[in-house]
Amino acid sequence: MSDVLHELFKDYEGVSWLTHIETDPSPEARKRMPELMKKMESYPMEPGNELDFLDDSTPPGVTREDIDAPHGLHLYYYEPKDKNPAEERIIYYVHGGGFMRGNKYWCRTNAILQVKNLGIPVYACEYRYIPEHKYPKGIDDVEWGWNYLVNERGIDPKKIIITGESAGGLYETALMVRLKRQGRQLPAGCVCISGMLDMSTESPSYTLNNGIDPMFSIDFKAVTPLYIDDVSRVQEPEVSPKYADFTGFPETIFFADDTEVFVSDALIGADKLNKLGIRAEAYITHGLTHCYALEMPDLPESHTCYKRMREFFGL
Helix, strand or coil: HHHHHHHHHHHHHHCEEEEECCCCCCHHHHHHHHHHHHHHCCCCHHHHHHHHHHHCCCCCCEEEEEEECHHEEEEEEECCCCCCCCCCCHHHHCCCCCCCCCCCCCCHHHHHHHHHHHCEEEEECCCCCCCCCCHHHHHHHHHHHHHHHHCCCCCCCCHEEEECHHHHHHHHHHHHHHHCCCCCCCCCEEEECCCCCCCCCCCCCHHCCCCCCCCCCCCCHHHHHHCCCHHHHHHCCCHHHCCCCCCCCEEEEEEEECCCHHHHHHHHHHHHHCCCCCCCCEEEECCCCCCCCHCCCCHHHHHHHHHHHHHHHCC
């Protein structure tokens, strides 16, 4: 184990909730990684150009409904046609994209992936982007989607599993911080894939994996003023959920790679939940990349991630 990995994992030696795969990625993954890096470099930051990257067709075996939301946004509903009638659970999905892209592309693409791999319906929400719409507007939009599910569709929160990746990991966790503050019911479960939980960027991997992470080579401190005007608030629980009291949070499974700048957030989150007696796991791979299970869903490592999700929630 390298010195960096030793430093990242030193506080979690022997814990039962951590699975750390220390072997090198599969040949398929090593072959696909350069292709993914090239794709991500070409992906446009301008929201309007997302449609150029979107296959807007709905695949066979899946039905889709587009639901109008405030501010010209949408909530997308995808349901497997062979849905088990005895299974009442649904997914509420919050996409990633650096808080400034992904509504049309990742929102729909990753929702379909989850329907196909987990076999239950998915509601996927759009939200307003930074830097034009800073905190708390994005979380407000995610909360609107939650309220729609609970109040308009009559879905019991105990039947909802919330999922999110990257920026969506922050938004889904911030939503739970907000719901708890309001005294409202939280979802029954949570999936956090390569989630950013620390807008203060004080988690160890933000420094230790800077220059190692194959996806990101930026100083994330520069993102903070784009996200929130008053940077002195970065340790508030809704801004950086890492600092929240996780009492009452749902059972959660975290996924990340040990080269990522966000891997410490997964470890910290799983550790906090387990210390509160809340069931949580962290599944950490080695030598892959940010959100590989969504960006390269056909990899054997990605199949393992979805298998772990199904097992964790009994799907």
